Amino acid sequence: MNRAAFLDRDGVINRKAPEGRYVTRWEQMRLLPGVASAIAGLRQAGFRVIVVSNQRCVAKGLVTAAGMDAIHRQMRAELAAAGGAIDAVYYCPHEKLPPCGCRKPAPGMLFAAAREHRIDLAASWMIGDSDVDMSAGRSAGCKTAMLTDKRAAFGADVVAGSLLEAVAKIVDCDASLRSGCEVARKSERRRPMEPRALEAMGKAKHR
Numbered sequence: 001m002n003r004a005a006f007l008d009r010d011g012v013i014n015r016k017a018p019e020g021r022y023v024t025r026w027e028q029m030r031l032l033p034g035v036a037s038a039i040a041g042l043r044q045a046g047f048r049v050i051v052v053s054n055q056r057c058v059a060k061g062l063v064t065a066a067g068m069d070a071i072h073r074q075m076r077a078e079l080a081a082a083g084g085a086i087d088a089v090y091y092c093p094h095e096k097l098p099p100c101g102c103r104k105p106a107p108g109m110l111f112a113a114a115r116e117h118r119i120d121l122a123a124s125w126m127i128g129d130s131d132v133d134m135s136a137g138r139s140a141g142c143k144t145a146m147l148t149d150k151r152a153a154f155g156a157d158v159v160a161g162s163l164l165e166a167v168a169k170i171v172d173c174d175a176s177l178r179s180g181c182e183v184a185r186k187s188e189r190r191r192p193m194e195p196r197a198l199e200a201m202g203k204a205k206h207r
Protein backbone atom coordinates (compact mmCIF):
# COMPACT_ATOMS: atom_id res chain seq x y z
CA MET A 1 0.00 0.00 0.00
CA ASN A 2 1.11 3.54 -0.74
CA ARG A 3 0.75 6.73 1.22
CA ALA A 4 -0.40 9.91 -0.45
CA ALA A 5 -0.30 13.61 0.12
CA PHE A 6 -3.44 14.95 -1.52
CA LEU A 7 -2.94 18.55 -2.55
CA ASP A 8 -5.63 21.06 -3.30
CA ARG A 9 -4.57 23.21 -6.26
CA ASP A 10 -5.75 26.83 -6.03
CA GLY A 11 -4.22 28.51 -2.99
CA VAL A 12 -1.84 25.60 -2.38
CA ILE A 13 0.12 25.11 -5.63
CA ASN A 14 -0.83 28.32 -7.39
CA ARG A 15 -2.13 31.68 -6.35
CA LYS A 16 -5.90 31.63 -6.01
CA ALA A 17 -7.78 33.71 -8.56
CA PRO A 18 -9.93 36.50 -7.06
CA GLU A 19 -13.33 35.34 -5.74
CA GLY A 20 -15.62 34.31 -8.60
CA ARG A 21 -12.76 34.13 -11.09
CA TYR A 22 -10.89 31.09 -12.35
CA VAL A 23 -7.62 30.04 -13.88
CA THR A 24 -8.74 29.13 -17.40
CA ARG A 25 -5.43 29.61 -19.25
CA TRP A 26 -1.87 28.64 -18.38
CA GLU A 27 -0.86 32.31 -18.57
CA GLN A 28 -3.05 32.99 -15.52
CA MET A 29 -1.37 30.29 -13.43
CA ARG A 30 1.01 31.74 -10.84
CA LEU A 31 2.88 28.97 -9.06
CA LEU A 32 3.51 29.80 -5.41
CA PRO A 33 7.10 29.98 -4.14
CA GLY A 34 8.59 26.83 -2.61
CA VAL A 35 5.99 24.48 -4.06
CA ALA A 36 8.40 22.34 -6.10
CA SER A 37 10.67 21.95 -3.06
CA ALA A 38 7.72 21.08 -0.86
CA ILE A 39 6.58 18.40 -3.30
CA ALA A 40 10.12 17.06 -3.48
CA GLY A 41 10.09 16.84 0.32
CA LEU A 42 6.84 14.87 0.29
CA ARG A 43 8.23 12.45 -2.29
CA GLN A 44 11.38 11.94 -0.25
CA ALA A 45 9.22 11.18 2.77
CA GLY A 46 7.57 8.42 0.71
CA PHE A 47 4.30 10.08 -0.26
CA ARG A 48 2.64 9.87 -3.65
CA VAL A 49 1.67 13.42 -4.54
CA ILE A 50 -1.84 13.68 -5.92
CA VAL A 51 -3.74 16.86 -6.75
CA VAL A 52 -7.49 16.95 -6.02
CA SER A 53 -9.17 20.11 -7.24
CA ASN A 54 -12.68 21.52 -7.68
CA GLN A 55 -12.92 23.18 -11.10
CA ARG A 56 -16.51 24.11 -11.76
CA CYS A 57 -15.26 26.61 -14.33
CA VAL A 58 -15.45 23.59 -16.66
CA ALA A 59 -19.19 23.17 -15.99
CA LYS A 60 -19.59 26.92 -16.46
CA GLY A 61 -18.08 26.57 -19.94
CA LEU A 62 -15.20 28.94 -19.15
CA VAL A 63 -12.66 26.29 -20.15
CA THR A 64 -12.98 22.89 -21.83
CA ALA A 65 -11.85 19.67 -20.16
CA ALA A 66 -9.08 19.50 -22.79
CA GLY A 67 -8.05 23.04 -21.91
CA MET A 68 -7.94 22.15 -18.22
CA ASP A 69 -5.88 19.04 -18.98
CA ALA A 70 -3.43 21.21 -20.93
CA ILE A 71 -3.05 23.58 -17.96
CA HIS A 72 -2.36 20.61 -15.71
CA ARG A 73 0.17 19.09 -18.14
CA GLN A 74 2.10 22.34 -18.17
CA MET A 75 1.84 22.74 -14.40
CA ARG A 76 3.21 19.22 -13.90
CA ALA A 77 6.02 19.75 -16.42
CA GLU A 78 7.07 22.99 -14.76
CA LEU A 79 7.04 21.53 -11.24
CA ALA A 80 8.73 18.28 -12.31
CA ALA A 81 11.52 20.28 -13.94
CA ALA A 82 12.09 21.92 -10.55
CA GLY A 83 12.16 18.55 -8.74
CA GLY A 84 8.50 18.43 -7.71
CA ALA A 85 6.88 15.72 -9.80
CA ILE A 86 3.16 15.16 -9.28
CA ASP A 87 1.88 11.58 -9.60
CA ALA A 88 -1.68 12.36 -10.64
CA VAL A 89 -4.21 15.16 -10.98
CA TYR A 90 -7.90 14.67 -10.27
CA TYR A 91 -10.42 17.43 -10.67
CA CYS A 92 -14.16 17.76 -10.39
CA PRO A 93 -15.53 19.57 -13.46
CA HIS A 94 -19.10 19.70 -12.12
CA GLU A 95 -21.31 22.50 -10.84
CA LYS A 96 -22.39 22.60 -7.19
CA LEU A 97 -25.84 21.32 -8.19
CA PRO A 98 -26.90 18.66 -8.76
CA PRO A 99 -24.47 17.29 -6.18
CA CYS A 100 -21.82 14.89 -7.51
CA GLY A 101 -19.63 12.50 -5.59
CA CYS A 102 -16.38 14.20 -6.50
CA ARG A 103 -16.75 17.88 -5.69
CA LYS A 104 -15.12 18.55 -2.33
CA PRO A 105 -16.23 18.42 0.49
CA ALA A 106 -17.27 15.00 -0.92
CA PRO A 107 -14.35 12.57 -0.70
CA GLY A 108 -14.93 10.97 -4.14
CA MET A 109 -11.66 12.07 -5.72
CA LEU A 110 -9.67 10.74 -2.78
CA PHE A 111 -11.49 7.41 -2.94
CA ALA A 112 -10.90 7.16 -6.71
CA ALA A 113 -7.21 7.93 -6.24
CA ALA A 114 -6.97 5.40 -3.43
CA ARG A 115 -8.35 2.69 -5.71
CA GLU A 116 -6.19 3.62 -8.68
CA HIS A 117 -2.95 4.13 -6.75
CA ARG A 118 -3.42 1.55 -3.98
CA ILE A 119 -3.37 4.17 -1.26
CA ASP A 120 -3.78 3.65 2.45
CA LEU A 121 -5.99 6.63 3.26
CA ALA A 122 -5.39 6.44 7.01
CA ALA A 123 -1.67 6.90 6.36
CA SER A 124 -2.29 9.81 4.00
CA TRP A 125 -2.73 13.56 4.27
CA MET A 126 -5.04 16.11 2.68
CA ILE A 127 -3.43 19.53 2.37
CA GLY A 128 -5.66 22.47 1.46
CA ASP A 129 -6.56 26.04 2.12
CA SER A 130 -10.29 25.76 2.77
CA ASP A 131 -12.85 24.08 4.95
CA VAL A 132 -14.03 21.84 2.10
CA ASP A 133 -10.52 20.40 1.76
CA MET A 134 -10.44 19.57 5.46
CA SER A 135 -13.91 17.98 5.27
CA ALA A 136 -13.00 15.88 2.23
CA GLY A 137 -9.79 14.73 3.89
CA ARG A 138 -11.54 13.82 7.12
CA SER A 139 -14.38 12.01 5.31
CA ALA A 140 -11.77 9.92 3.49
CA GLY A 141 -10.06 9.08 6.78
CA CYS A 142 -6.91 11.11 6.07
CA LYS A 143 -5.01 13.45 8.32
CA THR A 144 -5.42 17.09 7.37
CA ALA A 145 -3.20 20.14 6.98
CA MET A 146 -4.67 23.61 6.59
CA LEU A 147 -2.76 26.41 4.89
CA THR A 148 -3.89 29.72 6.29
CA ASP A 149 -2.61 33.00 7.63
CA LYS A 150 -5.72 33.36 9.77
CA ARG A 151 -6.75 31.48 12.85
CA ALA A 152 -9.54 29.41 11.31
CA ALA A 153 -8.14 25.90 11.10
CA PHE A 154 -11.38 23.94 10.60
CA GLY A 155 -10.16 21.22 12.92
CA ALA A 156 -7.04 20.47 10.90
CA ASP A 157 -4.34 18.28 12.42
CA VAL A 158 -1.66 20.67 11.20
CA VAL A 159 -1.88 24.39 10.46
CA ALA A 160 0.76 26.15 8.37
CA GLY A 161 1.32 29.35 6.46
CA SER A 162 2.62 27.72 3.30
CA LEU A 163 2.93 24.33 1.62
CA LEU A 164 6.61 24.25 2.49
CA GLU A 165 5.85 24.82 6.17
CA ALA A 166 3.06 22.24 6.11
CA VAL A 167 5.39 19.64 4.63
CA ALA A 168 8.02 20.34 7.28
CA LYS A 169 5.38 19.77 9.97
CA ILE A 170 3.95 16.66 8.30
CA VAL A 171 7.34 15.06 7.89
CA ASP A 172 8.13 15.90 11.50
CA CYS A 173 4.76 14.59 12.62
CA ASP A 174 5.19 11.45 10.61
CA ALA A 175 8.56 10.64 12.10
CA SER A 176 7.12 11.05 15.58
CA LEU A 177 4.09 8.96 14.63
CA ARG A 178 6.33 6.01 13.96
CA SER A 179 7.68 6.22 17.49
CA GLY A 180 4.19 6.26 18.92
CA CYS A 181 3.60 10.00 19.25
CA GLU A 182 0.12 11.19 18.32
CA VAL A 183 -0.65 13.63 15.54
CA ALA A 184 -3.95 14.29 17.25
CA ARG A 185 -2.23 16.21 20.04
CA LYS A 186 -3.12 19.41 18.26
CA SER A 187 -2.55 21.66 21.23
CA GLU A 188 1.03 20.56 21.50
CA ARG A 189 3.46 23.27 20.42
CA ARG A 190 5.33 21.99 17.44
CA ARG A 191 8.95 22.71 16.76
CA PRO A 192 9.35 25.70 14.48
CA MET A 193 10.02 24.71 10.90
CA GLU A 194 13.37 25.00 9.31
CA PRO A 195 12.65 26.11 5.79
CA ARG A 196 16.31 26.04 4.85
CA ALA A 197 16.62 22.40 5.82
CA LEU A 198 13.57 21.62 3.74
CA GLU A 199 14.87 23.60 0.76
CA ALA A 200 18.04 21.55 0.97
CA MET A 201 15.98 18.39 1.07
CA GLY A 202 14.19 19.43 -2.11
CA LYS A 203 17.42 20.23 -3.86
CA ALA A 204 19.10 17.02 -2.72
CA LYS A 205 17.07 15.16 -5.31
CA HIS A 206 18.97 16.84 -8.13
CA ARG A 207 22.41 16.03 -6.87
Ligand SMILES: [Mg+2]
Pocket residue numbers: 008009010011012128129130
Ligand atom coordinates in the same frame (compact mmCIF):
# COMPACT_ATOMS: atom_id res chain seq x y z
MG1 LIG B 1 -8.01 26.06 -2.57
Ligand SMILES: [Zn+2]
Pocket residue numbers: 092093094100101102103
Ligand atom coordinates in the same frame (compact mmCIF):
# COMPACT_ATOMS: atom_id res chain seq x y z
ZN1 LIG C 1 -17.88 16.31 -9.46
